[in-house]
Amino acid sequence: MKKIKNVIKKMSLTQQLSFMVVSIFVFLVVFFFGFLTLNIDSFVESQIFNITRDSQDTVIQNYLLGRTGTSLFGSSASNIVHVIYEDDGLPLISTNVPLEYSFPGITKIIEDKLEVVTPDMRLNMRFEKNSLISMKGINQSTTIVSIMPIEYHNQFRSALINSFVYMIVLVIGIVFVLLLFWVATIIHSLGLIQEFIEKSKNNQEAELKLDRGDEIGQLANVLVEMQDELHYQQKQKEEMLQNISHDLKTPVATIKSYSEAIKDGIYPYETLEKSVDVIIEHADRLEKKVFNLLMLNRMDYMTHEKISSNTEVDLEPIVQQVIVSTKQIRPDIEINFETKGSMFFGEEEPWRVVVENLLDNALRYSKTRVDIHLDDHQFSIYNDGERVPKKKLKSFFKAYEMGDKGQFGLGLAIVSRVVTNYNYKVSATNKKYGIEFKIERKEA
Template sequence: MNKILAKIKNKPLSFQIWLITGAVLTIALLLYSLSLPFILRSIIISEKHDRLEETQAFIIEEGHFDDLNQGEAPEGFSFPKNESNNDGPPIKFSRVPRHFIINQDGEITDNDNLNIAEKIKEDIFRSENPASRSELKIDSNEVIYYVFQELDAAGEEKYIVSYLRSRYSDSLFSEFFIRLIISLLVFLFLAWLISIFVARYLTKSLQVIKMQVKKIANREWDQPLEIDRKDEIGELANTIEWLRQQLVERDEKQQEFIQQISHEIKTPIMVLRSYVQSMQDGIYPRGDLQGSLEAMEAESYKMEKRVKTLIDISKMDYLSRQNLKLEAVNIDKLLEKKLEKLSWRRRDVSWSLISDNMKLKADKEKLEVIVENIIDNQFKYAAEKIKISSKKIKKEGKPIIQLRFWNDGIEIDSSELKKIFDKFKKGDDGEYGLGLAISKVLVELHGGEIWAANEDGGAAFYINFCEEL
């Protein structure tokens, strides 16, 4: 079975849809065709008994006991002879209800077919707990359906019996079953044809999506993916279109970044070369040797910063693919350690830490990078104060450890709140501050989230970590 399923999974989706639809319809129709004749037969038999009981109730209510079977055929009409039906009316009149009475001595009165009546009487008396409605099989082609009830006849025990003769019932149901199967086969064939068109309709959009994904893989992402659907296929198309837009935006930013950083590296190199050539010719661009060397050192420092930026971007991509080495880390001690380490940068800034002495299951080395980058950013932009806190909260019923970093510096422009963690984001000082971008990568690697907000007249950064990874 597993081998068959594996082979089916390797087939085109349109074939799978066609095959599954056909299999489901076949099973459903087969069960329906097998059960329907029995259900229909039960309904017909129940209807026969209902008709007999209604007729019998009418006879009792109107008191027509003198001639129970009168009026069954038109007056003056004589049934034609039929060799296969010498006792009782012909087959074509067998669906007419017949009645008879069984008195307290077991004698049958008012019946034109004593042979059938005797068999019914024996069947009633033979049963230990006779039902008020039953059936009696005479032979392979005839069944008698009958109902009976006791009559209140002034102390005399009597029964009135009503019955119907049903001939050729098996052939009727056989014919019905054959016609049902034929109609179901026609329906199944039409359903399979429809399923082919449905499969092609569904897979047409998937083919378009497949071609678009191939183009994206080849960096041909200028053409948008447009599929006018609101179902799961439409959602998939919208997701791929969102991915395309993100790749286009990232590619544009990356190209812009490479051009800018290349220019910024090229400029100090040209300056250094010109200084070296001038000094080889005995000319000092800054008046003397010391001044020229200091200028060259400044240019090399600029070039070093640009190269470090490139290294940090490569490092960020590397870190995003690393596995975590999880261990229990005391987050409060880590925060305090980094605050004391970085506070030398701004002796004029005071800081406070409010925590509950909590431990977080994380990669200690990467968590240190996250905390250090965020705290470094706080000291860079704070005016006089930095407040850091850690606490446990509930989010969607799950325990979360939340870190909050706040400083009283200038608020972040609302349009920049979501872009501030972009690795190609250039700061107001013209530098590419990759610390926040690296922190975002590492937080998401831990399954957490990070965001910025303007609060209490300053800027705040929030980090949420799942308590258990």
């Protein structure tokens, strides 16, 4: 069975379709000859007895109306022989050929059964292998016997089998054509998707339009959306790299020029102490940028590695330390901190970066206050700054996506990577006055 599955997997769609149609055809043939043929004889015999009964009832009606001669048997089926037996007369027969000549030995069988047939019963039986007999009592003294030659039985059986075979072939033919057309549309659509992917892989201009509402159409739409997203990400990345190059170049150039000036005994910023402070400030700025890039790269690496989620860290002291060190950015902003629990899975340093980035972001956009709420495996930070369009909320955590007051477009991306790696989720929600970022455990 496994070998058959492997063979089918290697087939093209057209080959799979042909294999499926042939399999169905073989199944139907086996079913027909293995099951139906066992029951078709009884079915055909039952149908013939029904035909005989109808013809027999017509003759009985004519007899009761007093008709004789051709009027008595004229409307009956030509291949059915009717014989009417009366107690006080010779049998009336629908053919000129003697009964014993056509069906040798049948007279004795009929005479033996005449005594048991009553007007309320109909007796059906097979005579040897050459005829079917149906006997019905007309009244107490009269009985009709109808005989159907076995040739008609065989003709009916052959016609039924041929009709069934023709029907199977016709249905399978129609189904095959429809499936072939259906597979052709699928192959064409998959060919367009493959061409689109190849062009996208080679950075060529690619367009994909499939007028389909099924799963293939949905796949095509997802691929187009993915390509648009990749192009957008690439553009954002290029812009980010340009910005980073510029931002790295500026502090490096400042540090170099100030250092050379001090070496030559010149103080660019009034005094030696102030000039050194400028160098330290730019060095700190440079260090932060490099740290963010390294942290993002580290989180990307951790995404593809197995991370232990058994280690727990207490976030309360981390948040308090970050508040103290970050408050100087906006000393005019009121920071409220409330805690009910503080345990999170993960390592201390990545969570410190998360809290720093979220608080730094909140302080940058806040008008008057920042509210921080901490509980076990739940952390939220609210600022009363401007609300953000819903479309923008979804792109907050993408790498290289910068806000109006953003720096590198990496802070919230790092937040997203860290919480995801530790099996948490982060979201941004507009409130009535401001915006809230929330971290919580993913549902199992």
